[in-house]
Amino acid sequence: MSRPRQDDQEPVQPPIGAAMDWVSRIMSMTVAMVGPILFGVWLDNKLHTPWFTPLMAIVGLVLGMTYLLALTTGRVRSSGRNDRHRRDRNATVTDSDREPGKRL
Secondary structure (H helix, E strand, O other): OOEEOOOOOOEEOOHHHHHHHHHHHHHHHHHHHHHHHHHHHHHHHHHOOOOHHHHHHHHHHHHHHHHHHHHHOOOOOOOOHHHHHHHHHHOOOOHHHOOOOOOO
16 A cells, blocks of 8 residues: 655555565566576486586576666566556546446
């Protein structure tokens, strides 16, 4: 649940919500980096080859750095729940926005 700011322009996310946002971002980056490595180890054990783990480590590094770059440049959004709420709260509905037969 978000609280309105003093100037009532945009809701402020509670501290626990912001913390959970960051936890989910960090976990996503961890999975993007470690997942391919674990998959490479599994493939190497299954196929008795030595080269899937290093290959997948490179893939994981590229995925992790790409995600980190997107995170730092602001391309990765939060969960979207507050964004949707903010959009819905600030939106004005006109007759042209309504579907025929649907009440808002």
